[in-house]
Amino acid sequence: MTLPVTPPVAPMLAKSVPTIPPGASYEPKWDGFRSILFKDGDEVELGSRNEKPMTRYFPELVQAALTELPDRCVVDGEIIVASQQGLDFEALQQRIHPADSRVRMLSKATPASFVAFDLLALGDDDLTGRPFAERRATLEHALSGVGPSFHVTPATQDQELAQSWFTEFEGAGLDGVVAKPLTGTYQPDKRVMFKIKHQRTADCVVAGYRTHKTNNEAIGSLMLGLYNDGGTLVSVGVIGAFPMARRVGLYAELQPLVTQFEGHPWNWAAHMAGERTPRKGEGSRWNAGKDLSFVPLRPERVVEVRYEHMEGERFRHTAQFNRWRPDRTPESCTYEQLEQPLTFKLSDIVPGLGAPSGA
Incomplete structure (x- = not known):
């Protein structure tokens, strides 16, 4: 050129x-x-x-x-x-x-x-x-x-x-x-x-974790869930930006909540095709070769996170830790708390963009 x-x-x-x-x-x-x-x-x-x-x-x-x-x-x-x-x-x-x-x-x-x-x-x-x-x-x-x-x-x-x-x-x-x-x-x-x-907050249930890639006794990321209208705990994203000392401390704090997959909301054996809950061996949206297996926790702790917006039923980007919410019950962490943006058509922003084929 x-x-x-x-x-x-x-x-x-x-x-x-x-x-x-x-x-x-x-x-x-x-x-x-x-x-x-x-x-x-x-x-x-x-x-x-x-x-x-x-x-x-x-x-x-x-x-x-x-x-x-x-x-x-x-x-x-x-x-x-x-x-x-x-x-x-x-x-x-x-x-x-x-x-x-x-x-x-x-x-x-x-x-x-x-x-x-x-x-x-x-x-x-x-x-x-x-x-x-x-x-x-x-x-x-x-x-x-x-x-x-x-x-x-x-x-x-x-x-x-x-x-x-x-x-x-x-x-x-x-x-x-x-x-x-x-x-x-x-x-x-x-x-x-x-x-x-856009910056918003949501109270989410912590239902599992993955260990850090350099330390098996440190938290890599916490897996977040929200309850839908049918009472199912849906995987909505993760948080993972913690200093290493805090990762180690969190690992020790969460050990009493570690449980078996049997009876857990994200039990692999009970997973139905098409649900947006994590599956063992399923590829990440960001890294197709990444294994999404995790350590299940009893869904009892609630955390407030910051997020920008949703893509479907998940956070579009990785959420950020805000604070723990011991005053909230897991059952109160539902999609109803999320702010719903106005519906707007791409074609109203740029004519012809996102229009039906042949329109």
């Missing part, structure tokens, strides 16, 4: 802030795979957050880029899988597969889209040293009318509108708002933008 900005490039990053700052350009925060796309004629490469190429995993985007994008450009954005129900991150994760035949099959079964939000180069022009306001205007002009695979993210300088996006767009699977300084240049691998993400 003979572009003015050549791969690999580490994407510009954002740091978390509690509230939406004034005087910036605001965008929805898309929940997918960050990618910088490089196109030079008939050559297309998809970079990733860690600068490794993802080109082979998304052949449909490579093909679409040849017809939908300017002849020579470098575009920063997010690879997503959109459905009528919103963003489908689980389907997106499944796209990273070693078998080319499966990659090809999934490219047709769950095709990806690319949401563009910055332009690093166009033709022979390196835009990284120009202010964001100028880059944004150039992006809108260069990608005007693109689709159906490539889209330009909405943006506004209206802080009040951005606040409404923060509330409403979560119902379509988006996880917050990004604020970008209007005069800022593009700074790879620097946290010069701002992200505002």
Whole structure:
């Protein structure tokens, strides 16, 4: 490639802030795979957050880029899988597969889209040293009318509108708002933008643990559950960010609660196909080769955790420890306590995104 900005490039990053700052350009925060796309004629490469190429995993985007994008450009954005129900991150994760035949099959079964939000180069022009306001205007002009695979993210300088996006767009699977300084240049691998993400708490039952990979007498992660309407304790995620001394202490504290699988809510033998409870030997959503076997505990302790949002009946990201709740009974830890975001369609955010096939 003979572009003015050549791969690999580490994407510009954002740091978390509690509230939406004034005087910036605001965008929805898309929940997918960050990618910088490089196109030079008939050559297309998809970079990733860690600068490794993802080109082979998304052949449909490579093909679409040849017809939908300017002849020579470098575009920063997010690879997503959109459905009528919103963003489908689980389907997106499944796209990273070693078998080319499966990659090809999934490219047709769950095709990806690319949401563009910055332009690093166009033709022979390196835009990284120009202010964001100028880059944004150039992006809108260069990608005007693109689709159906490539889209330009909405943006506004209206802080009040951005606040409404923060509330409403979560119902379509988006996880917050990004604020970008209007005069800022593009700074790879620097946290010069701002992200505002949803933070909530939930009281969960601790129903098991896994030991730490370096110490069999230290906690690696605690397994969390919530009771559904039918009274079943459903596995919703884990917490695991503890100092090593606390991991060792927790291991000793939890030993009196260790029990057998027989009679445990997550008994392997009683597991029914299709339930979202962990199974012995089942692969992790984040690591397909990881064994999810665990040490069962009597579901008696309650912990308050911080989480961002749900994906189905599970926490979308790893939850964070807040505090123990000895004042709460396990039976009170139900899905009813969780805040339900408004329902919102992706097509109302970006026209054509997540619309039914053929619409």
